[in-house]
Structure formats: structure tokens, C-alpha cells
Amino acid sequence: MEPQCKKRKTRTLGTFTWEVMPVLSDEKLCEVELVEAFAAPIINKKQTSYLIKQLASLYPLNNLPHIKRVRTCRDKSDHPLEIIICLLRDIPNRKLSLSDLFREGKADGIGLGEPFQVKIPAYQPLTRFQFETASQHWPTTFRENKQVTDALQGHLFNTEEKAKMQTFMEKAIEVANFGKKMGMEPVGAVIVNPATDEIVAVGHDCRNGPNPLLHAVMVCIDLVAYGQGGGAFNHNKYPYCYFKTVESFPGDYAINIGKSLLPSDDRSLRGTTVNGLPYICTGYDLYVSREPCVMCAMALVHSRIRRVFYATPSPDGALGTKYKIHTKKDLNHHYDVFKGLMEDECQFLLS
Amino acid sequence: MGEGGGFRPPEQHEREQWMETALSMAKEALENGEVPVGCLMVYRNEILGQGRNEVNETKNATRHAEMVAIDQVLEWCHQRDRDQKEVFEQVVLYVTVEPCIMCAAALRLLNIPLVVYGCENERFGGCGSVLNISKDDLQQTGTPFQCIGGYRANEAVELLKTFYKAENPNAPKSKVRKKQ
Ligand SMILES: [Zn+2]
Ligand SMILES: [Zn+2]
Numbered sequence: 001m002e003p004q005c006k007k008r009k010t011r012t013l014g015t016f017t018w019e020v021m022p023v024l025s026d027e028k029l030c031e032v033e034l035v036e037a038f039a040a041p042i043i044n045k046k047q048t049s050y051l052i053k054q055l056a057s058l059y060p061l062n063n064l065p066h067i068k069r070v071r072t073c074r075d076k077s078d079h080p081l082e083i084i085i086c087l088l089r090d091i092p093n094r095k096l097s098l099s100d101l102f103r104e105g106k107a108d109g110i111g112l113g114e115p116f117q118v119k120i121p122a123y124q125p126l127t128r129f130q131f132e133t134a135s136q137h138w139p140t141t142f143r144e145n146k147q148v149t150d151a152l153q154g155h156l157f158n159t160e161e162k163a164k165m166q167t168f169m170e171k172a173i174e175v176a177n178f179g180k181k182m183g184m185e186p187v188g189a190v191i192v193n194p195a196t197d198e199i200v201a202v203g204h205d206c207r208n209g210p211n212p213l214l215h216a217v218m219v220c221i222d223l224v225a226y227g228q229g230g231g232a233f234n235h236n237k238y239p240y241c242y243f244k245t246v247e248s249f250p251g252d253y254a255i256n257i258g259k260s261l262l263p264s265d266d267r268s269l270r271g272t273t274v275n276g277l278p279y280i281c282t283g284y285d286l287y288v289s290r291e292p293c294v295m296c297a298m299a300l301v302h303s304r305i306r307r308v309f310y311a312t313p314s315p316d317g318a319l320g321t322k323y324k325i326h327t328k329k330d331l332n333h334h335y336d337v338f339k340g341l342m343e344d345e346c347q348f349l350l351s
Numbered sequence: 352m353g354e355g356g357g358f359r360p361p362e363q364h365e366r367e368q369w370m371e372t373a374l375s376m377a378k379e380a381l382e383n384g385e386v387p388v389g390c391l392m393v394y395r396n397e398i399l400g401q402g403r404n405e406v407n408e409t410k411n412a413t414r415h416a417e418m419v420a421i422d423q424v425l426e427w428c429h430q431r432d433r434d435q436k437e438v439f440e441q442v443v444l445y446v447t448v449e450p451c452i453m454c455a456a457a458l459r460l461l462n463i464p465l466v467v468y469g470c471e472n473e474r475f476g477g478c479g480s481v482l483n484i485s486k487d488d489l490q491q492t493g494t495p496f497q498c499i500g501g502y503r504a505n506e507a508v509e510l511l512k513t514f515y516k517a518e519n520p521n522a523p524k525s526k527v528r529k530k531q
Pocket of ligand 1: 217292293294295296297
């Protein structure tokens with residue numbers, strides 16, 4: 001404990017050798033997908049609202065609610081506006097004539113020019129980068145999630161938060177070293193209640209002992225269970241693995257469910273307390289020196305963890321490398337994942 | 352221990368007979384207010400481990416039937432001073448519901464060669480339903496395993512439905528799925 005305190009004192013506040021990056025879902029990172037459509041110039045601006053109404057009933061574009069039907073043409077002098085008519089796939093032979101569209105035969109009178117093909121964004125953008133790319137093709141709506149934007153620019157955590165995060169990862173490194181001395185894989189994990197900044201459980205990897213499934217994350221999950229009056233494994237042989245007993249909370253003030261970084265309709269936080277105790281790891285954060293494997297990543301889904309911070313990636317890692325289990329749509333709980341926290345130190349641990 | 356002979360996959364009638372026992376474990380889970388999933392680990396015609404879901408009892412959300420049974424096999428090996436790796440390489444898992452992603456990864460890590468299961472696990476399945484952990488190319492995560500599904504699937508599903516009806520009587524029928 002002593003050397004750690006000293007280290008903390010000498011560290012200049014605000015300088016960190018590491019940077020954390022969020023591990024976002026593929027949907028948030030992917031290129032903007034485009035779909036082909038027909039558009040036409042609006043020659044007579046006064047007809048715009050009539051055209052919008054007519055086209056909305058002919059081609060409601062129900063699957064593209066994010067698309068703005070009309071765009072202004074700043075550079076083109078011959079017409080002020082352009083309007084989306086329909087998707088290319090709505091027209092079987094891909095030949096669109098205005099007289100087919102407006103059977104009343106007033107095609108010229110309605111003020112619409114010759115149709116042309118455009119590519120428009122197939123989905124609503126999720127990030128600012130996607131929004132900027134999408135808008136180059138056709139205007140779309142975008143409800144910016146400030147946190148996602150900040151996260152992508154690396155501005156999510158302030159200096160004070162980073163200092164705390166480093167303290168918790170240092171604890172994970174410390175316990176990993178204790179495990180290493182006992183012949184274990186040098187991996188450490190710490191579970192924290194971010195509402196109180198209290199450490200709930202500390203564990204190192206025990207897979208080289210009698211139970212090959214006791215990865216550091218599994219050890220910590222079970223230690224949290226012990227703290228809540230449960231638990232399944234005998235941790236007596238591992239003095240550096242410990243938990244803090246969680247007293248029954250008066251109400252649930254100490255459970256920080258926290259806002260998810262990624263907007264979702266996650267219903268998994270319902271029923272998060274049982275007899276005044278949190279449901280397993282609900283609202284807690286995990287700091288682990290190495291990216292968890294599939295078993296551990298899914299164990300964290302089952303345990304309802306809130307956030308995971310890891311240092312270095314693993315070859316079969318399930319939180320960014322091989323899978324992104326924390327963002328998997330079909331699963332009933334999702335959590336935020338950040339990588340890179342004290343990456344160099346944890347890389348050194350493994351070498 | 353030099354008994355020789357490699358791994359022999361079970362015959363059809365053996366699979367049915369073991370699944371019967373796994374179902375009775377699932378029923379026991381139901382009676383104890385746990386998600387009704389039961390399983391057995393069979394090694395050379397002998398049950399080395401049997402488990403049912405123990406999540407509520409232990410307050411540990413990873414205590415699925417498979418994990419409970421694995422611990423019993425480990426204990427069996429420990430008591431007899433047998434090599435875990437050698438034993439697990441010849442174990443067949445019989446489980447009433449397709450193993451979840453976590454358990455599928457655990458089975459790989461232990462090099463279990465064959466899993467016989469009842470119904471599919473639409474919510475968490477790791478043998479094809481949500482992810483295909485049993486077959487994917489994961490060099491650092493043990494060995495892939497073979498799966499045979501559909502044994503007494505209807506009975507396994509019925510147990511789950513009974514559980515979720517009791518847990519939430521207002522649950523719409525379509526939501527009645529496995530939540531281990
Ligand atoms: Zn693991
Ligand atoms: Zn499972």
C-alpha cells in the first residue's frame with residue numbers, strides 16, 4: 001500500500017501516459033450505408049408543400065424517417081430545391097417519368113423538373129462522423145449523443161476521473177503481481193461501486209490452480225456474491241483475493257445505475273435490488289488488466305456490470321477483438337467498455 | 352490411468368436415457384425457484400457431475416447448471432488424483448437447454464468434445480442461437496465441440512414456460528423464453 005501512496009503524490013495531476021478509448025458497436029463505427037433513390041428539381045418553389053404532400057401519399061418512405069424530403073440547392077442557379085420522389089427499388093423497371101407519377105397530366109404545371117438518381121443514407125447516423133458523411137449525400141436528421149461524440153474524441157473523462165481510474169487499475173496490477181508470484185497468469189481485476197468509489201472486490205487470475213475456469217473476472221464476480229451473502233468458490237487459498245461486505249442498503253441510494261454511454265432501450269436494469277441489495281454487479285464498474293475472454297465477457301452480461309475498463313487486448317478477446325459481446329443486440333444487457341487504461345504497464349505485466 | 356481406448360460417442364438410446372436424468376435435475380431447479388435447467392457430465396458411462404441452476408442461492412449469476420456440474424467433475428478428479436484434462440476430453444455433457452455463450456466458452460476451455468442438449472436457447476445460446484462459440488475459430492479458447500440438439504426439447508421448453516409464468520403471470524406468451 002505504501003509505495004502506491006507515494007506514487008500518487010509524485011504524479012503530476014493532468015498528465016497520463018495512457019488514453020482510454022470506448023469500444024463501440026460496429027453499427028456506430030461503420031461507414032454510412034447508402035441506398036439509391038430518385039429525386040427531382042423543384043422548378044416552381046411555390047409548389048413545394050403540394051409536392052411534399054402528393055409524394056408522401058404516393059411514396060411515404062416509411063423506412064427512411066430520418067431522410068429530409070427536400071433539400072436546398074445553394075450552388076445550382078436554375079432551381080432552388082430538390083425533392084426525393086421514391087427509392088429506385090420502388091420502380092420495377094427503374095424508369096421513372098413524371099407523367100406516370102402524376103396521372104392528372106399536369107406534370108409540367110406542378111413545377112417538377114426531370115428526375116435523376118441520388119444515393120441517400122439508408123439509416124439515421126449514430127455518430128457525428130457518420131452524420132457529416134451522410135449529409136454530403138442527402139440531408140438527414142441526427143440526434144447527437146454528446147457522450148458518444150466526446151468519447152470518440154477522447155474527451156469523456158476529466159482529470160479527476162482519470163486519476164481515480166488509474167488508482168483502480170493500479171490495484172488490479174498490484175493483485176496481478178501477487179497472483180503471478182503464486183504461479184498464476186498475471187491478470188488482476190477490481191470491482192468498484194462508482195457511486196461511492198469503494199472497492200467491492202479484488203481478485204487475481206487463479207486458473208493455474210485446481211479450477212481452470214477461475215479467471216480473474218470470474219473470481220471477482222464470485223467475491224461480489226460473497227459480499228452479498230452468497231458465493232460459490234473457496235477463495236481461502238488466495239489471500240490477495242478479497243471482498244467488502246455490502247450491508248443492506250437503506251433504499252437503493254448507493255446503487256449508481258448510471259447512464260449508459262450508448263443510447264439503448266435496455267430494460268435489464270429493472271428489478272435491480274433484491275431485499276435492498278443490488279442484483280449482483282448492477283451499477284458496478286470492473287477494472288481488469290487484460291481484455292476478458294468470451295466466458296468472462298458473458299459472465300459480466302449475466303452479472304449486469306455497468307462499465308468495463310481494460311488495459312491491453314487479448315487475441316481471443318470478447319470486448320473488441322474477436323467479439324463485442326457488450327454491444328450484442330440480441331442480449332438483454334449491455335455495458336460500456338473502454339480500453340487502453342494503463343496499457344503499457346499492463347503489457348509489461350504480461351511480458 | 353492407462354485404461355486405454357479413446358472417446359466413444361454415446362448411442363441414441365444412451366442419449367435418451369441420460370437426458371431423462373438431466374430433465375429431473377431441471378425439475379429440481381424449478382422446485383427451488385431457479386431457472387429450470389439441468390445437466391449431467393458423463394465419463395465412460397459414469398455420472399461424474401450433475402448440476403442445476405444455482406444463481407439465486409449463490410447470488411452469483413454465473414452459477415449455471417453446467418458450471419455447477421463442472422465443479423463436481425473437478426472435485427471428482429481432485430479426490431482421485433486424476434488428470435482433469437484427460438477426463439474432460441472424454442466427457443459428454445447432457446443439458447436440457449442449449450448452453451449459453453458463457454458456458455459454451457467454458458466447455459471449450461475444458462476441451463469437452465460433445466454436448467447433447469434439449470431445446471434451443473434463443474436469448475443467450477452459444478451453440479448457434481446467438482453466437483456460435485462451439486464452432487468459431489478461437490485459437491486461445493480451448494477446442495471446438497460437437498453439439499446434438501433436440502433431445503426431449505418439448506419437455507425442456509415446458510419447464511421454462513412454467514417457470515416464467517410463475518415469475519411473471521402477466522408476461523406475454525412470446526416473451527416466455529429462457530432467462531438463465
Ligand atoms: Zn476469462
Ligand atoms: Zn450458461
